[in-house]
Amino acid sequence: MSQSSYHHGNxxxxxxxxxxxxxxxxxxxxxxxRGLSRDLGVSHGAPARHFSSKGELLSAIAKEGxxxxxxxxxxxAEGKTSAVERLRAMGRASVRWAMRNRAFYSAIMNPDVNRxxxxxxxxxxxxxxxxxxxxxxxxxxxxxxxxxxxxxxxIFGMATTIGASIIFSDYLKSNLFGELNDEKLxxxxxxxxxxxx
Amino acid sequence: MSQSSYHHGNxxxxxxxxxxxxxxxxxxxxxxxRGLSRDLGVSHGAPARHFSSKGELLSAIAKEGxxxxxxxxxxxAEGKTSAVERLRAMGRASVRWAMRNRAFYSAIMNPDVNRxxxxxxxxxxxxxxxxxxxxxxxxxxxxxxxxxxxxxxxIFGMATTIGASIIFSDYLKSNLFGELNDEKLxxxxxxxxxxxx
DNA sequence: AAAGAATGTTGTCAGTGACAACATTAAAAA
DNA sequence: TTTTTAATGTTGTCACTGACAACATTCTTT
Numbered sequence: 001m002s003q004s005s006y007h008h009g010n011x012x013x014x015x016x017x018x019x020x021x022x023x024x025x026x027x028x029x030x031x032x033x034r035g036l037s038r039d040l041g042v043s044h045g046a047p048a049r050h051f052s053s054k055g056e057l058l059s060a061i062a063k064e065g066x067x068x069x070x071x072x073x074x075x076x077a078e079g080k081t082s083a084v085e086r087l088r089a090m091g092r093a094s095v096r097w098a099m100r101n102r103a104f105y106s107a108i109m110n111p112d113v114n115r116x117x118x119x120x121x122x123x124x125x126x127x128x129x130x131x132x133x134x135x136x137x138x139x140x141x142x143x144x145x146x147x148x149x150x151x152x153x154x155i156f157g158m159a160t161t162i163g164a165s166i167i168f169s170d171y172l173k174s175n176l177f178g179e180l181n182d183e184k185l186x187x188x189x190x191x192x193x194x195x196x197x
Numbered sequence: 198m199s200q201s202s203y204h205h206g207n208x209x210x211x212x213x214x215x216x217x218x219x220x221x222x223x224x225x226x227x228x229x230x231r232g233l234s235r236d237l238g239v240s241h242g243a244p245a246r247h248f249s250s251k252g253e254l255l256s257a258i259a260k261e262g263x264x265x266x267x268x269x270x271x272x273x274a275e276g277k278t279s280a281v282e283r284l285r286a287m288g289r290a291s292v293r294w295a296m297r298n299r300a301f302y303s304a305i306m307n308p309d310v311n312r313x314x315x316x317x318x319x320x321x322x323x324x325x326x327x328x329x330x331x332x333x334x335x336x337x338x339x340x341x342x343x344x345x346x347x348x349x350x351x352i353f354g355m356a357t358t359i360g361a362s363i364i365f366s367d368y369l370k371s372n373l374f375g376e377l378n379d380e381k382l383x384x385x386x387x388x389x390x391x392x393x394x
Numbered sequence: 395a396a397a398g399a400a401t402g403t404t405g406t407c408a409g410t411g412a413c414a415a416c417a418t419t420a421a422a423a424a
Numbered sequence: 425t426t427t428t429t430a431a432t433g434t435t436g437t438c439a440c441t442g443a444c445a446a447c448a449t450t451c452t453t454t
């Protein structure tokens with residue numbers, strides 16, 4: 001943790017932090033390990049000690065993204081008085097989180113990332129899915145669409161969430177739908193997936 | 198159109214065709230103009246005459262993808278006897294098309310592509326959206342969720358379609374939900390978005 | 395037949411990811 | 425404390441890539 005001029009002292013975290021900034025500015029294709037090195041005043045070989053490839057760096061960002069998205073969803077559910085309301089809050093929170101954390105979300109969604117099949121990444125995704133699944137299960141137990149299979153309901157809900165996140169976090173596409181009042185529209189879409197009680 | 202050894206004769210189409218193959222195998226990051234040149238037995242500078250950058254090539258693929266997806270949706274709607282059934286068929290067809298055309302879909306979804314803001318690409322997307330919008334409008338006029346705003350319904354439906362396409366076309370993620378019977382699940386999800394009459 | 399436009403080739407450059415050999419510092423062991 | 429070892433950073437190098445410029449060949453149009 002010391003900062004001699006030779007050892008950075010906190011390079012791993014610094015790389016992740018700067019990478020998230022860069023991702024938000026120029027996207028996955030514009031991110032480069034060497035660029036990060038320059039930004040942090042470190043040699044081009046240094047990142048390799050922490051991330052053996054660009055894919056591994058992106059995986060780490062995706063993993064942290066899942067952690068934060070899960071936390072955001074759980075926090076939004078707190079204090080709600082019914083499982084249906086909790087699920088609705090989680091859906092809203094997920095879409096909002098994606099809009100406000102494009103950098104993380106772009107790492108999560110990048111198909112070229114998952115192929116590097118980080119174990120930790122898989123675990124984080126599993127955790128997220130477990131939380132989501134429990135919420136769907138509880139909502140159904142409370143009377144939401146009792147005739148449908150839980151698996152179908154979960155994929156339905158998650159698909160809508162993912163799609164909405166993509167649409168709302170892409171300025172370009174958003175414009176194609178006309179002017180969007182994001183907050184109201186998100187609420188209305190949540191209503192369509194899980195009608196309020 | 199002749200094939201002297203100097204002029205390829207059909208390079209633009211050949212590049213697109215091969216690029217789609219490569220995209221399906223190794224994804225956007227694995228696609229390279231020089232690799233395509235090698236595959237086609239052409240010099241590394243040749244593609245520049247047709248696509249001034251990798252982004253432009255991807256844009257062209259995305260554009261063609263929109264065209265085909267639109268065609269697939271319209272074809273699926275043919276012969277259906279109600280607007281609701283047409284909309285349901287279009288949703289099913291879109292998800293199936295994405296599953297069967299991952300290469301095109303990965304170009305369509307790649308956020309780093311759209312930034313190159315091809316005019317033609319924008320136009321194709323507009324065409325697709327116009328077709329979709331008309332279908333949603335007709336379904337609503339027929340009694341589907343009359344109390345909701347058309348814009349919200351369209352984004353809801355498209356979001357679910359996009360999300361389902363992503364989930365179903367990703368082997369890795371599919372496994373996380375347990376074994377998926379894709380066809381049946383897609384049908385059930387369509388039912389959840391647009392209940393059958 | 396000649397001129398000009400398309401199309402393809404060759405050469406080159408800087409940027410990149412990846413790796414190996416080496417340097418420095420921190421941590422652990424003795 | 426001293427020594428050894430592990431962690432971390434540096435430098436050098438390689439092949440690959442996208443992009444561009446100068447040049448060559450062929451097609452099209454006049």
